Amino acid sequence: MRAGRLGFCLSLVLAFGSPCLAELRVGAAAVDVSPREFPVLVNGGMTSRSATNVVMPVKARAIVVADEREQIALVVVDSCMLPRPLLDDVKALAAQRTGIRPDRMLISATHTHTAPSSLACLGTDADPAYVPLLRNQLVEAIVAAQVNLEPAEYGHAVVDAGEFTALRRWIRRPDRIADDPFGNPTVRATMHAGRVWDDVVGESGPKDPDLTILAFRALDGRPLAVLCNFAMHYFSGVEALHPDYFGLFCEGFQGRVVPDPSAAQVPFLVAMSHGCSGDIWRRDYKRPEFPYPGQENAVDYANGLLERVLPAYEAIEYRRDATIAMSEARLPMQYRVPDKQRLEWATRVVEAMGDRLPKTTEEVYAREQIILHERQSTEVVVQGIRIGDFGIATTPTETYAVTALKIKFQSPLARTMVFDLANGGDGYIPPPEQHQLGGYNTWAARSAGLEVNAEPRITETALQLLEEVADAPRTPFVQSHGPLANAVLDAKPRAYWRLDDLAGLRAVDSSGNDVDAIYEPVVTYLLDGPRSDRFCLDGELNRCVHFVGGRLQARLPELTTNYSVSLWFWNGMPVEGRDVTGWLLSRGRDQRLDPHGDHVGLGGLAGHAGKLIFQHGQGEPVAGTTDVERWTWNHLVFVRSGETIRLYLNGQLELETQAPADFPADYPHLFLGARCDNAFNWEGRLDEIAVFDRSLSAGEAEKLYGAD
Secondary structure: OOHHHHHHHHHHHHHHOOOOOOOOEEEEEEEEOOOOOOOEEEOOOOEOOEEOOOOOOOEEEEEEEEOOOOEEEEEEEOOOOOOHHHHHHHHHHHHHHHOOOHHHEEEEEOOOOOOEOOOOEOEEOOOOOHHHHHHHHHHHHHHHHHHOOEEEEEEEEEEEOHHHOEEOEEEEOOOOOEEOOOOOEEEOEEEOHHHOHHHEEEEOOOOOOEEEEEEEEEOOOOEEEEEEEEOOOOOOOOOOOOOHHHHHHHHHHHHHHOOOHHHOOOOOEEEEEEOOOOOEEOOOOOOOOOOOOOOOOHHHHHHHHHHHHHHHHHOOOOEOOOOEEEEEEEEEEEEOOOOHHHHHHHHHHHHHHOOOOOOOHHHHHHHHHHHHHHHOEEEEEEEEEEEOOEEEEEOOOEEOHHHHHHHHHHOOOOEEEEEOOEOOOOOEEOOHHHHOOOOOOOOOOOOOOEOOOHHHHHHHHHHHHHHHHHOOOOOOOOOOOOHHHHHHHHOOOOEEEOOOOOOOOEEOEOOOOOOOEEEEOOEEEEEEOOOHHHHOOOOOOOEEEEEEOOEEEEEOOOOOOEEEEEEEEEEOOOOOOOOEEEEEEEEOOOOOOOOOOEEEEEEEOOEEEEEEEEEEOOOOOEEOOOOOOOOOEEEEEEEEEOOEEEEEEOOEEEEEEEOOOOOOOOOOEEEEOOOOOOOOEOEEEEEEEEEEOOOOOHHHHHHHHHOO
16 A cells, blocks of 8 residues: 555544545435425415426435445535425335435535425415425435445535625624514614615624535445535525525536536536525625626526535545434523413414414514424534534524634534525524624524524534544634734734634633723624734634624733723714714723813714714813725724824824823723713724733834734
8 A cells, every 4th residue: 555545544543533544435316305385385485485396306315325334414404494294204204215324314404595395484384285295205315325425535615705795694783773573673784784884883793605515426436416505595486386596506516527417327417505594695785786697587696606615616626434323402592472462462363363464574483483382492412523524503593693603613524514494494594602692593483493502512613523523623713823923922912812712791802911991881703803814824714893882891901001901993873873883992991081081082973973082081082184085994003102192094193192190099991982981882894802901112013903
């Protein structure tokens, strides 16, 4: 055996605890799951609708992967959502015919909104004639894929398809909060609010631009199957029944790789699974023109994806003799059930409806309260899969993109894809902090009814399962250090918060001094930060936090009358929206505006709109002269040297003034993203915050901006 081959085998043994000579086998098959009886109910709307014909067949695409010890079935179905009890039945029936264990089967929905209804949700019931047909066809897909098993090799790749996906959930201004169906002003963030720029302050989270490819081919080089994963909700605008861009992508991929399928020994199959995209759609509301050239319809959109994917697919390097592993966990979950007052309201509304289905949003959510009250709890399925050095994690929900990033960033495997809506359809699952922002993806219903802590529970379980199948610990997420990050560290800060935290209450200090800060509600995580090319390495995206009325609090009792703060800021609030656009940093007593504090912000209607302002104590602010553009990154260095105050904007002196250095002896608190009294808190992003227990020079301020 050659040295390179021996080294590869030894690495597999060390990494996965299995012999490297196991033979990988793969089989694939597609089965038509279109209905035979019409009209048929269609999922995806607030109220019920039907279809009377098939525009393009909807299918179940199955891939069975086996080694000497294990068999795994991966199934992707053109469906909006699939209920867990139905899928449990399918798995049990398929196990009887194939011998594949039910907990070694993954069945997921693409989330097309133009497929027959198999899950009752909001105003649409499951179609009673369609569900039995779907059950049988899913079993047939798994059986047919197993029949096609043959020796194979695998490879994987990922491409950046960021221009094909974007955040659809935007944060509304604090003075533009909308009402929910229960009559309460809770809607701080909602889907598609970015249509009107004056109403919003920015996106509520990050997107996941990765289109991930797992490919299998026969030992003679014939293509067998490709499994793709992409976080884009669905295209929309297509007529039912139709698989949306998912099916168009699969059929187009197959046709380009194998133009004459009749000549193939077995059909080549491509499956496109739904990535974590509960808050994702294809329109980027930062770009006013829409639709985008080349993406006017679903066919063009799918073809655009193919043009991006096919070169990466053709360049894949394949490996043989991979081992596989799969593990599953079933988690009990509580529903967020109505309290007595809401239940009484819902009962009155539903009784007035009689026997008909709901026709209004109020009626839909009233009926949902009754159903959640009756059910109280449920069970969800989470899975971890390893194929060689490739990982698959699953969620049973419409998970936000930030959840996929948490799993991918920490996965112990070389590359990982995360399936949405797998092994069940339990609705939207926002992270806990996003629940506080409201919107229909948080309103208690079968479409969003799980407990507030469901997302961290599912995320942690997925990571534990990946650790189990990889037989290796997760990878800690730490941003790389580019020139600007090193410039901050070289300046010896007392604390340095990169704000690349995945979740939680702590902002981790990167200075080595262990001065962690505390996030106060509400902030959101992992958005795009400033200067990725300078703060990070190798194309890594710099990450930041978006402040939605929350703030960051740190205790630094060693600060004297000589101190400095360096930070990057991105304002989301229109400068004519309120008296002060927002406060960036503040040194003072918590919940008080006393005569001694230092405060830096951005002026608004009360004066100096769009310009940096400095206020000492309760005095009148003084301002710079430069207009700060909304939705752009800017760098601020605040320097106090005794009674002299200097503000540097983007490396240049913007403001110099005098202010008493009259801090009391016990004055330890520093607030970021707010003034100490919580007035006009910051509405936007902050990043790369460093605090120094000395006065920085003009040259140092310039270097922290550019690090040239």
